[in-house]
Amino acid sequence: MVLEQYAWTESDAWRWYPATLTDVPAICDLIIQDYQREMDQVLTVSQPVFMRSISLGIVNQAYNAASEQIAVARTTSGDICAWSWIQRGHRTTYSTDEIAEPKFAHVVLSLSARQRVRLLSQMIHNWERWCDVGDIPVIISNSIRADQQTFMRLHLLAGYTVRGSTAIKRLHTT
Numbered sequence: 332m333v334l335e336q337y338a339w340t341e342s343d344a345w346r347w348y349p350a351t352l353t354d355v356p357a358i359c360d361l362i363i364q365d366y367q368r369e370m371d372q373v374l375t376v377s378q379p380v381f382m383r384s385i386s387l388g389i390v391n392q393a394y395n396a397a398s399e400q401i402a403v404a405r406t407t408s409g410d411i412c413a414w415s416w417i418q419r420g421h422r423t424t425y426s427t428d429e430i431a432e433p434k435f436a437h438v439v440l441s442l443s444a445r446q447r448v449r450l451l452s453q454m455i456h457n458w459e460r461w462c463d464v465g466d467i468p469v470i471i472s473n474s475i476r477a478d479q480q481t482f483m484r485l486h487l488l489a490g491y492t493v494r495g496s497t498a499i500k501r502l503h504t505t
Contacts, residue, residue: 337452345412345450347457350389350401355382357411358403358437365440369477388416388434397465402457404450413438413450417458419467431467433458436474436482451482455489462502473497 339347350358359382370376391398397419404413414437421430436454438447455472462470474482474496486498 335456337449338456339453343449344446345404345406347402347404347453349392349396350385350403350414352386352389354403354411354414355386355389358385358414361411361414361437361439365437366476369475373475385416388418400457400461402454404453411439412442412446413454415454415457417461417470419462419465421471428469429467430469430471431458431462431465432470433472436472448481448485451485452489455485459489459500459502466503468503469499469501471497471499 359378362381363376363378367376385401388399388401392401399416399418401416402414403411406412414435416434417431418434419429419431421432422428423430433454436451438450440447442450458470458472462468470491472486472491476482479496483493483496483498486500487493489500491498491500
């Protein structure tokens with residue numbers, strides 16, 4: 332993977348952990364802080380609905396780690412600086428191939444560009460490792476953000492085919 336230069340190292344100011352229910356309020360606060368402005372133009376954001384959704388995802392992960400992965404990157408002070416959520420079991424209407432689809436790839440926008448790139452690259456790497464362990468052959472990642480060029484470029488560097496705001500990669504055949 333070309334993105335190996337961004338792989339997590341001991342010198343990174345964060346560590347990745349599985350999300351827990353205690354992380355839900357902080358995750359929701361980050362969404363409101365960084366992205367609600369973009370969403371308000373198109374969708375009505377409901378914090379209770381989002382809190383319920385993320386909580387159910389965390390519970391699903393706790394009881395079946397192969398169902399979805401919700402991970403948080405915590406700084407040494409314990410703050411969440413990034414989080415991601417990927418879920419399996421998706422299919423297109425024209426194929427039987429199972430697809431994993433990231434639901435969120437969120438980095439705190441106040442971080443430096445270099446840190447944001449490292450964190451996003453680490454997310455993509457984590458998603459691929461999770462798919463390998465779960466024998467999921469395809470990842471489809473997309474973005475609805477106005478500023479998505481760097482995110483899509485990272486996918487391209489990781490070997491994805493990028494079409495507009497969607498990136499797709501076959502990891503292996505089942």
